[in-house]
Structures are given as structure tokens and as C-alpha cells.
Amino acid sequence: MRPVGMGSLRRLTPISRVYGLDRGLPVDRYYIEQFLGRFAGHAGYAEGVVQGRVLEVGGRAYADRFGVTGAPGGPGVTERVDVLHATPTNPDATIVGSLTEADTLPEDTFDCIICTQTLHVIFDFRAALANLHRALRSGGTLLLTVPGISPGCVPDRDYWGDWWRFTERSMRKLLEELFPAPSVDVDAYGNVLTAVAFLHGMAANELSRDELEVSDPLYEVILAARATKG
DSSP: OOOOOOGGGOSSSOSOSSTTTTTSSBHHHHHHHHHHHHTOOBTTTBOOSSOEEEEEESOSHHHHHHSBOOSTTOTTBEEEEEEEESSTTOTTOSEESOTTSTTSSOTTOEEEEEEESOGGGOSOHHHHHHHHHHHEEEEEEEEEEEESSOOOOTTHHHHTOOOOOOOHHHHHHHHHTTSOGGGEEEEEEOOHHHHHHHHHTOBGGGSOHHHHTOOOTTSOSEEEEEEEOO
16 A cells, blocks of 8 residues: 655644634635625625624624625615623623523524634533524524534633534534524535644645535534524
8 A cells, every 4th residue: 555645744733723824714714704605695686694683703703794784774784783702801892791691692682693613612502502592583593603623722712611513413403402493504514635724724725615615524624504593
């Protein structure tokens, strides 16, 4: 059997310890942006689900990027963006508190909630999911991403922990405990090459589009879900 030439990957430390941020767009963020872009609105063309009153967990970058601005009350328009953060150190935070506490988020309030790469640093992720569901209005949509194959999460693990990784099946089952099954869509992104690249901290721009867009169910780098409240 001919040995595999591992080249610069034959090493005991990753190429980047900051997920590739120092090299370009991280692989997981590439997939997250591909997912959210599918549900973005396009002014004058079609409505997206990032509209009305929107909550984003941790920041507002994705709500601003994928929402549509315009006259209040217009179709597909983002009218207000709230930001949930665990501490008041985030200047964008409009709601401060724990996602596991039922009184942190107002009930039946949001038309869309964007929650990316968060559940794995929450030990009681079922409580967090229940509160996200509770905070949505009827017909509101949760856009959620979680890691499947990933390096350890820093600095989060030193503040809140780094507890979980998920699969397409586990994510679907968890969401179907709260949302009507027909309203839940879960996609897996990644393949063996992109998993290795992400673990080493290579950036998405170091891979080709064709390499990035192949999905192999045995190598789920990112799980991305859209779930609508009944």
C-alpha cells in the first residue's frame, strides 16, 4: 500500500488556533453564511424569514446582513433587531441574561430568531431550545446552527463551558420535541476534506467551492436547522 503524503498536515499542532480567522473566513462560518443566505429576503423580489422583529443571539451581524431594510410594515422588512448576550459587556446587547432562564426572553414576541453556534456552550441546551421556541410568535422561525465536527470552543469554555456536539438526527429529534415535524428542516454541511481543514484552522478561501459544497453524512461539520412555530 502506497503511503499517503501528508505534507504540511503532518504536525501535532493546528495550522491556526483561531479557527482560520487569521487566514480568512473560517470553514464553519462559510457554511453558516450559505445557510442563512438561503432565507434572506431580497427587496422587490421575495420575502425572507429574517423579517419583522428579529432576535440574534450574541450579536447582530447576521440580522443586519441577511435582513431587508425598508419602510416599517413593508413585506419582508426587518423592523427591529434585538441582541441577547449573557453579560452587559456586549455593547449591542438589548437583552442581557441566560438563555436557560424562562424570564430572559419575552414570550410570543419575535418573528425570527437567529442562534448560531451557541447551544454547545450551554449545558442545559433543552431549556435553551424551549425558551427560544417560547419567545417566537406563532408562525415565527428559528434559524439555528450547531457544531458537528469542531475544535474546542475558546474562550467560551472558560466562561460557560464547551459541552456538546450534535448530529443531523439528534438536532432533528430535539427540534421535533417543540416544533411540528413538517416545519423542521435540518441540513448537514461538510465532508472529510472540509472537516480536516476546519480542525487545522484552514480558511474556506483555501478550498475550492466544489470542495466546500460536497456534503458527506459521515462528516457533519455544521448542522443548520430552520424550524417554524405552529
